[in-house]
Amino acid sequence: MVLLFQIFQKKVTKKFISFFSQKQIQSFFFFLSVIPTMASKTVNQTDLRQFMDKRIRIKLNANRFVIGTLRGNDQFMNISLSDAVEVVKIGETTENKPIGKIVIRGNSIITMEALNQY
Numbered sequence: 001m002v003l004l005f006q007i008f009q010k011k012v013t014k015k016f017i018s019f020f021s022q023k024q025i026q027s028f029f030f031f032l033s034v035i036p037t038m039a040s041k042t043v044n045q046t047d048l049r050q051f052m053d054k055r056i057r058i059k060l061n062a063n064r065f066v067i068g069t070l071r072g073n074d075q076f077m078n079i080s081l082s083d084a085v086e087v088v089k090i091g092e093t094t095e096n097k098p099i100g101k102i103v104i105r106g107n108s109i110i111t112m113e114a115l116n117q118y
Contacts, residue, residue, distance in 0.1 A: 048073045055115040056081075060108050067115070068102065077106030 051070050058066045058079075068081030084099040 048079070051112075051114055057087075057113045057115055058104065058109055059111040059113075060104070061110060066099070066102070066104065067096075068099075071101075074106075077109060079104050079106070079109070 048070065052072075054070055055067065056070050058068075058081075060066060065087040066081065066084055067087060068084030070079060071082050072080045080101070080103045082101050084102040086097045086099055088095045088097055
């Protein structure tokens with residue numbers, strides 16, 4: 001496999017040397033050599049079990065904040081909170097709007113912060 005890759009690399013490098021710089025060609029072949037190792041590794045899912053039943057603060061897109069008790073999550077980082085409160089900043093003051101139970105879609109989460117000591 002490695003020998004075949006080296007032969008391919010030499011042929012392609014000679015053919016495309018006029019179109020691309022040597023640095024671009026090297027980075028391309030490095031990328032090709034990494035692909036098999038990337039595919040063989042398992043994807044690490046975020047483990048939030050240690051934060052279950054703890055109060056967390058979540059920053060959402062559009063600079064919104066929600067505080068609540070973490071009740072569950074899935075592989076897409078969707079999370080469910082209970083006793084949730086939305087923190088609204090109006091000028092210099094902050095106001096807490098109670099929400100209750102809520103499910104937050106994972107792609108809208110920017111950061112999460114644990115408020116309880118664990």
